Structure formats: C-alpha cells, structure tokens
Amino acid sequence: MRAALFLGFASMLIMAAAPADARRFAPLDLAVRTAMTKTGARGLAITVIERGKPVFVRTYGARNASGAPLDPNTIMYGASITKAVFAYTVMQLVDEEKIDLDRPLATYLAKPLPDYGNLDDYGNWGDLAGDDRWHRITARMVLTHSTGFANFSFLEPDGKLRFHFDPGTRYAYSGEGMMLLQFVIEKGLGLDLSAEMQRRVFDRFGMTNTSLKWRPDFARNLADGWTAVGSVEPHDERSLVRAAGSMDTTIADVARFAAGFMRGDGLSAKRRAEMIRPQLPITTRSQFPSLQPEAAPADRWAGLAAGLGVITFAGPQGPGFFKGGHNDSTANTWVCVKNTSRCVVILSNDVRAENQFPAIVRAALGETGAPWGWEYGLPAN
Incomplete structure (x- = not known):
C-alpha cells in the first residue's frame, strides 16, 4: 500500500508538468533540449520546486548506450x-543535542584520532600524529569545508593526510572532512549513518529508490554515464557508505527531498536557517583546485560564502544557495532562491551537460546570481 502511494506520487509529479503547465514550462523544456544539442549530452533529468512542491519533473535522453530511455x-x-543530504541529517542530530556544531569532534571519540590509524572505510587518521590541530576540528568546520585538509588524501603527492591551514580559517573543499564527521557519528556516537539517513531522510520523504549503498534492485533501471570525450562509463556499484558522495537516487526522489527541505520538514526553523545562512566567506577565484591561494579582495566573488553543506550567494532575487555534484561522467546541481522558495535540481548522467547548467537554471528560475564562474572555474564578474 505504501509503495503504491509513493508510485502514485511519482506519477502525479510527472502529470503536474503535463497539460496545465506545458506552456509555462515550454521555455525551460526548450532550454534543456537546446543544451543537449549544443553539448552532445545524452541524458538529463530536471525538477522545479515552488513553495515546497515539485511542479515540474522531466527526463530527457538515454540512460545507457543501448538507448534505453531515462525516466523519473x-x-x-x-x-x-550527498553532502547536502548528509548535512541535513547532521542538523537533525544537532536539533536533538546529539552533536554540537562547535564542540571539537575529538571529544566524542574514546581515544585520540591518530590512534585509530589509517582506515580504508574512513580516512588516514594515523597520518595526523604529531600535528595536534586535529583537536580543533568541529562539525561546523567540516560542513563549511574549513578543516584544512585536501579534498582527499589520495590526491596528495605522497598519499598522506595533512593540514594545509589552521582549521576554521578559510574554505577549501574537502570530502575527507565529511568522512571525519561520518567517522565520529559512527564510532563516537555509535550510530549507523546509512540507517540514520534511511530513517531520517529517505523514509521520511518516500525516497524509495535512494540509498548510500548499492542495492541489487537498482540494476533494473540504471543510468550509466558519458564522459567529456563521449565514452560510456558503467555505473559504479558502491559498496561503502560515504557521506562525501556515495548516494544513488532518482530525479523523482530528489524532488521529494528538495521540496521537503524547502517546506522545513524534519528540522527546526533555527537549524534549517543555520544551514543556509552565510557562515564563512569564500576567498578563492574558483572552487577547484581546492587548495589554491586565496584571491586578492578585488578578485573574490562578492557575497559568496559557505553554508552548512551548501554554498550561499547573494543575487538579484535575494539570497540563494546551491550544491553541485560531479565526477567523470556525472554533472548535478541544486539551486534555490530563498525569498521565492523556488529551486531547480538537475541530474545528468553525461558530464558534458554541465557546460549548459547556467542557461538551464536561468530558464527555470530567472537570473539567480548563482556563482557559476566560481563553481566551474570561470573569471569573477
């Protein structure tokens, strides 16, 4: 019965964009089709959220090289x-006083962080022996990407985890930091992150096709990907739960999450506001490489800051926030305007589509002021 209700809801999402809204969303539909023609992208899924409801959910193109259609x-x-959904989960733990954003994470652990050694499932904590700055890291620093770590230690020339700056002093994107917070939640609080996110997020919003870990039933309707050179990359069957980015999902499920988040479901008003307020100014010309030097003040993106698990910005429609996602064959983005409670989420299984995300988001929401140049490495404007 419950599954049938969820399937019915998915159908309603699709129907909501059909005859009544067809004309209203015709410019967006045209923008997506134009973007795919320009880039050669093979597959893309999109949803628009207005005042806590999905009003448009549509898919375009193929999910694999055989041409099987991408569907919701x-x-x-x-x-x-994944990082934004993880941050939402963490803020529930903050609401319940299980985690304090500003309490050092080390105080939740039974022994010093380096004593846990290097753990394949988490991180190379043993590499931090001799540098006591790990004592200072808090959940807020993790969620604002200000731990001082590289994105991942395997990107370091010697593969070792180290601090590049004092924790909390500047922004530098770090999946390794997210893994530290996951480690503390699991080993310090004794919680199973996969089970917590299933209960707190996926079950709450009826996200029946979403998981942090591969499920065999996903194979029935699975998207492979296309790389920048147009080669096919099979979908990775991720066996490890990774707060930094192991989530498989669907556009119908993401629509449910984004709508619920905008309604404020599952969080106190205070914690939701904390997630999307500017926490830490961002001082680099672009997001990557993550450890680039800070830019001169005149070359920084005005109004750009880290929220908790998202990036905040100031635009012509007022404050907004966004979160991207990317790998060699994936391009995703979630962009919201706070004052109008409008969002767009794009999932593409072809990384080439990313080049046209600014045009698609503009067609969906108007000019938001989202910092595409910072996100994708273009000059400040």
Whole structure:
C-alpha cells in the first residue's frame, strides 16, 4: 500500500508538468533540449520546486548506450549532492543535542584520532600524529569545508593526510572532512549513518529508490554515464557508505527531498536557517583546485560564502544557495532562491551537460546570481 502511494506520487509529479503547465514550462523544456544539442549530452533529468512542491519533473535522453530511455525513476549517481543530504541529517542530530556544531569532534571519540590509524572505510587518521590541530576540528568546520585538509588524501603527492591551514580559517573543499564527521557519528556516537539517513531522510520523504549503498534492485533501471570525450562509463556499484558522495537516487526522489527541505520538514526553523545562512566567506577565484591561494579582495566573488553543506550567494532575487555534484561522467546541481522558495535540481548522467547548467537554471528560475564562474572555474564578474 505504501509503495503504491509513493508510485502514485511519482506519477502525479510527472502529470503536474503535463497539460496545465506545458506552456509555462515550454521555455525551460526548450532550454534543456537546446543544451543537449549544443553539448552532445545524452541524458538529463530536471525538477522545479515552488513553495515546497515539485511542479515540474522531466527526463530527457538515454540512460545507457543501448538507448534505453531515462525516466523519473532511473537510478542516477547523486555525487556530492550527498553532502547536502548528509548535512541535513547532521542538523537533525544537532536539533536533538546529539552533536554540537562547535564542540571539537575529538571529544566524542574514546581515544585520540591518530590512534585509530589509517582506515580504508574512513580516512588516514594515523597520518595526523604529531600535528595536534586535529583537536580543533568541529562539525561546523567540516560542513563549511574549513578543516584544512585536501579534498582527499589520495590526491596528495605522497598519499598522506595533512593540514594545509589552521582549521576554521578559510574554505577549501574537502570530502575527507565529511568522512571525519561520518567517522565520529559512527564510532563516537555509535550510530549507523546509512540507517540514520534511511530513517531520517529517505523514509521520511518516500525516497524509495535512494540509498548510500548499492542495492541489487537498482540494476533494473540504471543510468550509466558519458564522459567529456563521449565514452560510456558503467555505473559504479558502491559498496561503502560515504557521506562525501556515495548516494544513488532518482530525479523523482530528489524532488521529494528538495521540496521537503524547502517546506522545513524534519528540522527546526533555527537549524534549517543555520544551514543556509552565510557562515564563512569564500576567498578563492574558483572552487577547484581546492587548495589554491586565496584571491586578492578585488578578485573574490562578492557575497559568496559557505553554508552548512551548501554554498550561499547573494543575487538579484535575494539570497540563494546551491550544491553541485560531479565526477567523470556525472554533472548535478541544486539551486534555490530563498525569498521565492523556488529551486531547480538537475541530474545528468553525461558530464558534458554541465557546460549548459547556467542557461538551464536561468530558464527555470530567472537570473539567480548563482556563482557559476566560481563553481566551474570561470573569471569573477
């Protein structure tokens, strides 16, 4: 019965964009089709959220090289949008006083962080022996990407985890930091992150086709990906739960999450506001490489800051926030305007589509002021 209700809801999402709204969303539909023609992208899924409701859910193109169509229930890689969903989960723990955003994470652990050694499932904590700055890291620093770590230690020349700056002093994107917070939740609080996110997020919103870990039933309707050179990359069957980015999902499920988040479901008003307020100014010309030097003040993006698990910005429609996701064959983005409670989420199984995300978002929401140049490495404007 419950599954049937969820399937019915998915159908309603699709129907909502059919005859009544066809004309209203015709410019967006044209923008997506134009973007795919320009880039050669093979597959894309999109939803528009207005005042806590999905009003448009549509898919375009193929999910694999055989040409099987992408549909609203096709399993796609969530990539780093996982981090925003993780942050939402963490803020529930903050609401319940299980975690304090500003309490050092080390105080939740039974022994010093480096004593846990290097753990394949989490991180190379043993590499931090001799540098006591790990004592300072808090959940807020993790969620604002200000731990001082590289994105991942395997990107370091010697593969070792180290601090590049004092924790909390600047923004530098770090999946490794997210994994530290997951480690503390699991080993310090004794919680199973996969079970917590299932209960707190996926079950709450009826996200029946979403998981942090591969499920065999996903194979029935699965999206492979296309790389920048147009080669096919099979979908990765991720066996490890990774707060930094292991989530598989669908556009129908992401629509449910984004709508619920905008309604304020599951969080106190205070914690939701904390997630999307500017926490830490961002001082680099672009997001990547993550450890680039800070830019001169005149070359920084005005109004750009880290929220908790998202990036906040100031635009012509007022404040907004966004979160991207990317790998060699995936391009995702979630962009919201706070004052109008309008959002767009794009999931693409073809990384080439990313080049046209600014045009698609503009067609969906108007000019938001989202910092595409910072996100994708273009000059400040």
